Amino acid sequence: MTAQVERRIPEGVIERLPLYLNVLIQLRSDGVATVSSARLGGLTDVNPAQIRRDLTHFGSFGQRGIGYDVISLIDRIQRILGSDHTHRLVLVGAGNLGSAIAGYNGLRKHGFIVSSILDVDPAKIGKRIGDVIVQPLDDLERVVAEQQISIGVIAVPPAAAQAVADQLAAAGIRVMLNYSPVIVKVPAGVTLHNTDPVQELLHTLYYLSRREDDTASSAL
Amino acid sequence: MTAQVERRIPEGVIERLPLYLNVLIQLRSDGVATVSSARLGGLTDVNPAQIRRDLTHFGSFGQRGIGYDVISLIDRIQRILGSDHTHRLVLVGAGNLGSAIAGYNGLRKHGFIVSSILDVDPAKIGKRIGDVIVQPLDDLERVVAEQQISIGVIAVPPAAAQAVADQLAAAGIRVMLNYSPVIVKVPAGVTLHNTDPVQELLHTLYYLSRREDDTASSAL
DNA sequence: TAGATTGTTAATCGATTAACAATC
DNA sequence: TAGATTGTTAATCGATTAACAATC
Numbered sequence A, B: 001m002t003a004q005v006e007r008r009i010p011e012g013v014i015e016r017l018p019l020y021l022n023v024l025i026q027l028r029s030d031g032v033a034t035v036s037s038a039r040l041g042g043l044t045d046v047n048p049a050q051i052r053r054d055l056t057h058f059g060s061f062g063q064r065g066i067g068y069d070v071i072s073l074i075d076r077i078q079r080i081l082g083s084d085h086t087h088r089l090v091l092v093g094a095g096n097l098g099s100a101i102a103g104y105n106g107l108r109k110h111g112f113i114v115s116s117i118l119d120v121d122p123a124k125i126g127k128r129i130g131d132v133i134v135q136p137l138d139d140l141e142r143v144v145a146e147q148q149i150s151i152g153v154i155a156v157p158p159a160a161a162q163a164v165a166d167q168l169a170a171a172g173i174r175v176m177l178n179y180s181p182v183i184v185k186v187p188a189g190v191t192l193h194n195t196d197p198v199q200e201l202l203h204t205l206y207y208l209s210r211r212e213d214d215t216a217s218s219a220l
Numbered sequence C, D: 001t002a003g004a005t006t007g008t009t010a011a012t013c014g015a016t017t018a019a020c021a022a023t024c
Helices: A011-029 A037-044 A048-056 A070-081 A096-102 A105-109 A137-146 A158-170 A197-215 B011-029 B037-044 B048-056 B070-081 B096-102 B105-109 B137-146 B158-170 B197-215
Strands: A087-092 A112-119 A151-154 A175-178 A191-194 B087-092 B112-119 B132-136 B151-154 B175-178 B191-194
Touching: A011 A037, A011 A048, A011 A070, A011 B197, A037 A048, A070 B197, A087 A096, A087 A137, A087 A158, A096 A112, A096 B096, A105 A112, A105 B197, A112 A137, A137 A158, A151 A158, A151 B197, A158 A175, A175 B197, A191 B197, A197 B011, A197 B070, A197 B105, A197 B151, A197 B175, A197 B191, B011 B037, B011 B048, B011 B070, B037 B048, B087 B096, B087 B137, B087 B158, B096 B112, B105 B112, B112 B137, B132 B137, B137 B158, B151 B158, B158 B175
Parallel strands: A087 A112, A087 A151, A151 A175, A175 A191, B087 B112, B087 B151, B112 B132, B151 B175, B175 B191
Antiparallel strands: none
16 A cells, blocks of 8 residues: 555566565575675675665665665565465366476465366366365366466466466456466466476577587587 | 677577577468568567567578568577487486476477486386386486486475585586576586576566556455 | 665666668 | 568667665
8 A cells, every 4th residue: 555656667677576585585584684785686696786776666675784674575575576465376287287386385485375276187087186176177267256266377288278278268367377388379468477498498508509619519 | 600600699589589489380380481570570479670680690581572481490590599409308306297397298399308317216216207217316427428418407396406406517417497496506607497487476466466456356 | 983785876788679771 | 663571770768787875
């Protein structure tokens, strides 16, 4: 309510906040009470001046001469991002990938709850993954409405991804995370994040081959 | 050898190449022969002028008045990235996440081969995942040397991630992809990519809550 | 008071985009 | 020749960084 609403926060700032948050949470669990922008910069590989500038978009959090209080900075960033309260998500796909996501403790740490797991495979329906029983995909619309689910996670084979995205959108889901290696189209108003690990690898590969040129290895 | 080496290619360019590649591969499988920067821009949400500018860092690929030949552009981008030949990777962790990664067909599509899968758990050693038999982690150094592995994928529980990264680095691995939700330190000269899906979700959350403010929902 | 570190301005840097001549 | 689209320059825009006065 007292939020210092600013005209337009650059995307880069919003992308770095989760990074700061991760490091701050680590610091907190190490018992660190105060952190300077210089130290935070060292831990995140972000320029200290940029950290300070990023934070001032939302107000003044620090104390001159002292630094930032770790606990209250975590609190502020969580409030900015909206991770100060829990978010329920529906996971579509109960295979290995779905199971891995459901068991991922990083989710709970940030207030995400795997509320439902759905699949079309009769062999998987009824199976228990973590605390959740796999339900038929047909239940999607009902489940989303009943459990106040705001986020959908797509963990199905590529061929099924688009159809699942369509169903999620139809059920009112406005944020999706797509784990399948295929380009999925979503209607305007829906945010889709792709987590394609191969994309990352390809990107890295470029630098790998550059470096190999330098060190001159002559494998065929 | 004939590569138009340029002083410095901006990181952003290298990040977008895999994106173009993905879309181009999709176009190729749809039987599309030629594509303009305008069309490619529509499919990737990248400004057409930027696509053209990005590509000129590496030479001239297009034909004025016509556009880009899909097949040869794929070929050029793959050569630039280094994904025109295969890359062997070692996967550490044979749990659900490891199994999901091993079965991920996006990897093969881009020439990545899961050459070995390692784990410390005696119950998993000897298990078959895809075409590969899970081996003890102790074999790491030997396996990397024998199979000319250049990439390591960390798919172990958070508590074990740093130790695995250290072992991979010691075995000579210079590119790592970390799937565990923990900050891992690597020595200089090693590239580490973190694939933390929660980081993505947190980022998205910001925009989600902004939108909710607009539409004014009053859940508790 | 002296030392440290923020918040903020101003300077720098680089990336994005518009525009258009070159050319298929 | 007319239409289309590239390659490339120049203009715009925004993000990063350095510097420093404010202040704990």
